[in-house]
Amino acid sequence: MDNRIYSINGPVVTVRNSSDFSMLEMVNVGDARLLGEVIGITGDKTTIQVYESTTGLRPGEPVYSSGSLLCAHLGPGILKNIFDGIERPLKDIAATQGAFISEGKTIPSLDENKKWNVTMKVKVGDTVKGGDIFATCPETDLIEHRSMIPVHISGVVETAVGDGEYTVTETLVKIKNDLGEVFEVKLAQDWPIRNPRPVSYRKPITLPLVTGQRVIDTLFPIAKGGAAAVPGGFGAGKTMTQHQLAKWCDADIIVYVGCGERGNEMTQVLEEFSELIDPKSGKPLLDRTVLIANTSNMPVAAREASIYTGITLAEYYRDMGYHVAIMADSTSRWAEALREISGRLEEMPAEEGFPAYLPSRISQFYERAGYIETLSGKEGSVTIIGAVSPQGADFSEPVTQNTKRFVRAFWALDKSLAYARHFPAINWNLSYSEYLDDLDRWYSQNVARDFTALRSEMVQILHEENQLMEIVKLIGSDVLPDDQKLTIEIAKVVRVGYLQQNAFHPDDTFVPFAKQYKMLKVISYLYDACKPLIQKKFPISSILNTGIFDEVIKIKYDVPNNNIALLDEYFDKIDKALSTIE
C-alpha cells in the first residue's frame, strides 16, 4: 500500500508496481492531493491523468486511491451554479482563493450548510425502488428538485424524517432491502460521470424543441430528445447560436458546458442570464440554468471530463421528469483534449493525430440524448446541441465528419454569410434535419395543417435561387426572364425577411410559432399574387417599385410578437399595392 509517483509528463503521471488501482478510478495525486483518474493499467505501470496543473509535483510523492469512479455529486444546489469540468464550484473557489484558481483544494460541489425546505413523499412501510422520488424541495423559484432513491437501492422504508429543513448531508430515509441490508438515503447522491443513468425505456421522438429561431424551427428543427451539431469556423456565430438557444428554447433546464472556450464568454452567460427574464415564468433565466466552465486555459484533462459532467447533470434532471437541453461549446476542444492525452500516452494516432477511438467516444456522448420514460414512470428528455469548431473551417476534418454520423440535425454555419452579417449564418444548402418526418404530426396539429407544405415551398424557392445564382454569377441578372427574376426577389424576401434574425432586437430575438407561420403565409401569398402579373408581362421593376417587397421584409420588426393579428392586414396591403400596377 505504498503507491508513489514514478514519472511525470505534463498531466500524465505513472505509478509503478501497484495493483491497488482499478480502471477509471478517481485518485488523489501528490501531497497537494491533486485530483486524477486512472486511465491505463499495464504489467507494472498504472497511468493516471491529472485534472490540475502538475507544476511542482515530484516523483516519490504519494498517490491515494479513493475506491470509486470519477463521480458527479448530484443534489439540490446545482442550478444557478457554475462549476469547473470536474464539478468544483467556481463561486466558492473564488470566495476562498481569490481571482485565480490554484491547485489541490477540495471544496464540496454542493453547499453542505444550506438547508433545503424538504417535503417528504414516502413514509415508513412504503416499498420503494431505485429512481422513485422520495422528497421534493424548491431548488430555485422556477424548479422543484425531486430527490430520487439511488438506482441500486430498493426495499422497504424503515425510517423517514418529517417535512422540514435539511442539508444535503443529512440522512432522510433508511431503506431495508430483501437481504436485510439497510441503506441511508440523503438529498445528495453520487453517479459516475462516464456511465449513462438508467431509464425505463426510450420513447419515440414526437415533440420539437421550440427555439423561436425561424431558420431552426421552420427549416431544420430539432426534437426534444434529439441531437444537433453546429459546426462553423471562428466568427461564424457558433457561440451566439448556442446562447440564443440557451436563452429561448422551451426546455425546463439548460446545462451549458463551456468546454475549452473563452473565459469572458462564461462571464457573459453568467451576467446575462442573471439579468434576462424568462418570458413564460417571469423569473431570471439563471434559475433554470447550470453552467460548466472549463475555459481553454484550465487543465486539459478536466476539459475532457467536463462534457461527461455536463451530460450527467442533464440526465439527473431528466430523471426527475424534466426536459433538459445541454449545449456543449465546443466538442472539438473536447476531442482535442482526447488527442492531447492520447499523445502523452504514446498511443497510435489515426486521422490527423486523433486517437482511433474518437468516433466511438463521440457516439457514446450523443447517444446519451433521448426522450425517455424514467424509472419512476415520468417523461423526460435530454437534447444535445454540440458546437463543432472545424480546423480551418473545413468540414471534412475528423470531428465534424464523425459528429455528422451521430446527430440528426446539422446546422452548418457559413463564413460567407457571417461576413455579409447574415445571422444566424446557418447555410440552408448544407444544413439538414432528419427530424422533419418525426415532427410532421406535431406541426399539423399544433401550428397549422399546411405548415409543412409552406415550408417545402420556401425550401423550393431557396433551392431554385441557388441554381439561378449560378447563372447570375456568370452573366449577370439582367438577362434572366422576369419569372426567374421574381423567384430571386422572393428568395431575397425569404433570406432577409425570414431567415435573417436579429438577436439584439427585442421582438425578433424570439419568434413564436404562430408568427413564423403567418410570416410564411404572407410571403407565399406575395409570391402567388405576383406570378399572374409577371405572366401578364408587367415588368418586375413595376412590382418592386410598389415597395411591397421591402414592407414584407420588415414584418419581423414591424409586427410585435404580442400583436400577431397585425399580420392579417398584410394580405390586403399586398392586394392594394399590386392593384396599383394594373
Added chain:
Amino acid sequence: MGLQLLGLEEISGSLVALDHVKNVSNEEMVEIELANGSVRQGRVVQIEGEKAMVQVFEGTAGLSKKNTKTRLLGHPMEIALSKEILGRVFNGAGKPIDGLGDVYAEKFADINGKPLNPVSRQYPRNYINTGISAIDGLNTLIRGQKLPIFSGSGMPHDKLAVQIVRQAQIADDDGKGFGIVFGAMGVKNDVADYFKRSFEETGVMEKVCMFVNLSNDPIIERTLTPRCALTAAEYLAYELDMHILVILTDITSYCEALREFSSSKGEIPGRKGYPGYLYSDLASLYERAGIIKTSKGSVTQIPILTMPNDDITHPVPDLTGYITEGQIVLDRNLHQNGVYPPIGCLASLSRLMKDGIGEGYTRKDHQDVANQLFASYAQVLEARSLASVIGEDELSESDKRFMEFGRLFEKVFVGQGFGVKRSIIETLNLGWALLSTLPMSALDRLDPELIKANYDPERAMRTISLALQGEE
C-alpha cells in the same frame, strides 16, 4: 544552495537528460554551469524515476556529457516584478539587457500564471478609442479584450500597432494610468528597433516594458517570452491598477519555436507538424487578457501574427481565431492599392463590440451604422466579382452605385492614413455620409426613422471631401 550534479546523461536538440536526480519537481528551474564558468538556465519538462529531461533555454551548443555542473533551484520559472519594470528592456527570459542592472523585486511570480476564475472576471465593456475608423467604427476594441492582427509578410502590421499605441485613449480613466507591455518573439532586429524608436518618439517609453527575443535568439527562450510579458502585465494591471496594452509579435514565430521544441522531444505531431496541444498552449497566453472584479486595472492584448502565404486556415491563425475575441485582418489587395491601414473589414470581427458600444459608450446608432456598412460592403464585393466577369459597364444601375460606394469606403473610411486620428463621432458621421451615397432603398438594415434623421446626400459630399482633405 541545493545539490550539484556532475555531467549529463543524454543531449538531444535543446533537451538534456539528467540521471540519478533525487527530489526534483515538475517544471523546476535548473542552472547548468559549463567548464568555462558560463551559466545556462533550463527547466525540467519530464521526469521518469530518477531521470529528468531538462530543456535548456540558451541551447545546448558546447555542452558535453562531462563538462557541466547542474544545480536544481527548487522553484518553477519566476521573474522579478516591481513598478520599476516600466521603461526597462528585458531579454526573452526576463533578464535585463538594457545595462541598468537587476530589477529590485517587490515580488517573484511564476511565469505560467494561473487560470483566471470565470466568476472573478468582469465582462469587458469599455471601449478603447484608437482613432482608426475601421477599428473604432466596425471592429471596436474593448478594454480587456484580446484582438489579434492577422497580417502577412510585407504588410504594415507594425505600423498599425504603433498607431494604435500612439492614439489609444481609454474612454474614461479610473485606473492609475496606462502602460504598454511589449513582447517580441523572433522578430528581426529592425522591427524591435522600430518599435523602440516609435515608443521613444511618442514619448511613452517610460510607460513601456519590453521583452525582446530576436529572430537569432534561442528558441526555448522564445517560448518563455510571451509568458514573461503577460506575467509583468498581470502584475501591473491587477496589483498596480494600471490599464495595460500588451503587444505580442510575432505569434507565428512563437508557434514555430514550439513546433521545433516539440519535435525535438519526439512528440506526435498534429496538423502541419505543430504539436497537438498548440490550442491549449496558445489559450494559456491569450486567456490571460481580461479584467478582474477585485482590481481596477485591465489587460488588453493585441497579438500580431503573420499568416504564412496569407492563408487564414493555417493552424496558427486558425487556432488563434478560435480563442481570441475577434481578429483584425489585413488585406493584401487593399495594401497594394495604397490603402492604409489595409484592414479587410469583412474578415475582421470584434466579438465584444456589441456590448461596448451604443448609448452610454459611443453613440446610439453605432451598431446600426456598422451593420449597414458591413452589409453594403458585402454587396460591393458581390458586384465586383460580377464585374470581373461581365465588365463594369454591363452592371445594373444599383450595382454601379455600389461599386462607387466601395471605392469611397476603401479610400475614405478605411484608408485614413497614418497621421490621422478620428474621434468616434467623426467616424460615425463619415459612415452616414458614405451610406448617403447609396439609394435610400438599399439601406435594408436600418430603421426608417434613423434613415430619415441622418440620410443626407448633400451633406455627405461635404463630409467626404473634408475627410479626403484631412487625409492629405
